[in-house]
Structures are given as C-alpha cells and as structure tokens.
Amino acid sequence: MQVSEENEWLSRWREGRIGFHRDAVHPALARFWPTLGAPSGAKVLVPLCGKSLDMRWLAEQGHPVLGIELATDAIEQFLAEGDGEVSRYRAGDFDICRQGSVELWGGDFFHFHIKQAAEIGAFYDRAALIALPEATRQRYAFHLAQLLPPGARGLLISLTRGGDVNAGPPYSVPAEEVRVLFEPNFELTHLADGEPEANGFRESVWALKRRGPMA
Template sequence: MSVTDWLTRWQQGRIGFHRSAVHEALPEHWHELALSAGDRVLVPLCGKSLDMRWLAAHGHPVLGVELSPLALEQFVAAGSEPVDHDRRGGFARSRQGMIELLQGDFFYLEADLCADIAAFYDRAALIALPPATRQRYAHHLAQLMLPASRGLLITLTHDGEGGPPFSVDHDEVVQLLAPNFEVRLCHSAPADDGLIESVWRLRRKSPCC
C-alpha cells in the first residue's frame, strides 16, 4: 500500500481497522511487560487509536507516529485537554496531555526522538504493511529500541490475500523479529470473520559486539 493509498483511506473514511474501544488484549496483557509508571511508550502507525489514551491513563507518556494528518486531527479533537503544535525532527508535532503525536513517515523517525522510549505497542502497524515492507519495519523498529526495552505486538492471520489488515503468520513474526528481539507468544485464538488473533511479548536483545 502506497502513501497515497493510505492517506486516501483516511480521507474516504475507509478505516475498518480502527476500533471504537480499547483493544481487549491491552489491559489483559500489558502488565506482563512489567513496566513502571512513567515509562514512555512508542506507538508506531498509531492512527487515532484509543489505546493511546488507555496507556496515558495508566501512567505512560505516549509517542504516537502516524502518516495521516487527518487521523491525528480527529484524535486530538476527541480529547478534552489543550493541544500544543510545533515541529520536531522534520515531523509536525502535537502534544495533548501525556500524549505526543508526530505526523509523518515512521521510517524517517530517528533514534534521537526515541531516546527515552522504554516500550512499544503495535496493534495495527505490522499487519498494516504489505509483505515487501514488513522486513524494513522490523529492522527500523529494532534500531529505535534500546536493549532490554519491551513491546506488545498483536497480529492477525487469515485466508485472504489482501489487506490491511494483512495476514502475518507465526513463522513470519519469528523470522522478522527474532534476530533482534526475544519473542514469546502470549495468546492465540479465533477472532471475528475467520481471523486468528495472536498476542506477542517482545524484549529487545543487546546488539552483538
């Protein structure tokens, strides 16, 4: 899916991947990462996910990165706190309470903007990307995360060929992420419409010397 296709989806409201409630896997499994209040969380390809508000409500400053300006406009418009706007590192930035949003291409996010990130949350980033882009995503995510940082990943598998959401099976998750992360499957079960949803816990390995 091209940049233009993604932006067009938001403009046309074709965002069936967006959930109108917090994903149930977040409160069920987030505690397994054993983070502390105040630990900052990266949410790649965040859209206008309500999961970011859940994370902030549980004491985590959030850094969301999203290509669509419309998604971020809708997110902050739904909030009650004041919003500050500026630019940082080539991104348009919005700040609302404990949530910082960068509008731009995740692949241009540099490590200095993530220097204090302790964890990441990926509900709809990896499965939003076509096969040719997923390896690049996994590598870039690893470059942004410090050793011992942790993450929660949610994936879907299905029989269809299209997306998003794209089908990412268990073997591919391990192939993509195991070189740089310890990967553990927490839960896998059927979801709606013939989908199988899986929840993964990850921990960034120390780079080899």
C-alpha cells in the same frame, strides 16, 4: 513507506475507510500489558498509531505516549475527540501535537530516527505491522529494533487469515513470519490467539523484549 502505500493510507483516512479502527481499548492490551514488566512511567512508542484509543489507555496507566502517524486526518480526529489543550511544534520532518501526555508525530515512521527516540522505553503495535505489505515488513521490524534500547519491552498484535494472504491491508502475518522478522533482535513470547472472526481474521498476541547488553 513507498509512495503507493502512503497514498493508499491517506486515502483511507480521507474517505473514512477505517474499519481497522476500534471504538474501544483493545482487550489484549488491558489484559497483557501489565504482565510485560515495562518500567513504570516508560515512554511508549506507538508506530502507525491512527487515532487509537489504546494510546489514551496507556497514558492513563502513567505512560507518556509517542504516536507516529502519516495521516493528518487521523491526528486531528484524535485531538478533537480528546480533552485538554493542544500544543503544536515541529522537529525535523515531523509536525508534533501534544495533548496531555500523548504526543502525536505527524510524518513517516521510517523518517523517525534514534536521536528522536532517546526517551522511548517500550512500544505497542496493534495496527502497524499488519498495515504493511510483505516487502516493507522486514524494513519495519529492523527500524523498530534500531529505535529501542536493550531491555525495552513491547506488545505486538498480529493477524492471520485464510485465502489470499497478500490481500490487505490489513495483511496476514503468520507466526512463522513474526518469528523471522523479530527474533534476530527481540526475545519473543507468544501469549495468546484470539477466536476466528467473521471476516476470517484471527489475532495473535506477542510479548517482545529487545535483545542486547543492558547499560
């Protein structure tokens, strides 16, 4: 992230401006994740994870979860709202907390390297792509592809809205941009569009599979 993006993100958590956080598991995750074909027990990468309850749902399905989050406030709230002891350690640029089968890596997603992602076999993005301005989204899509092995599967939930598409976060990322960003490295399947919301946003749900020769 750029420094200005980091500061805005940290300010939102510090000031409690987290209207993007959902107090329940996202219905699209529960509906579509079982259809992806992600291997049982695959570790799931969740970039810019916040304190999403979706991580606990994935863990309940038998998936170890590795969430990456810049805001310490988000990580501490997730841990405080959960059950079980917390272990803490450090690896490279990241402060890591583990609670149950969820690991939270505190730091910049773009500093997370492929050697640290050796066990990753799937991913879930509900609020990462749409949190980033247009200039950063291409970098995000490329970095995500670098971290995933061929055949890795994931679920992406994007947003579109009318009006000022440059306002955000969350930002409007239309289907055309999703394809431009991800099709070079992923097979994309458009799964569904949500109903328009009162704020003008409309969600779209995508299944992704990392391209490349299987080992």
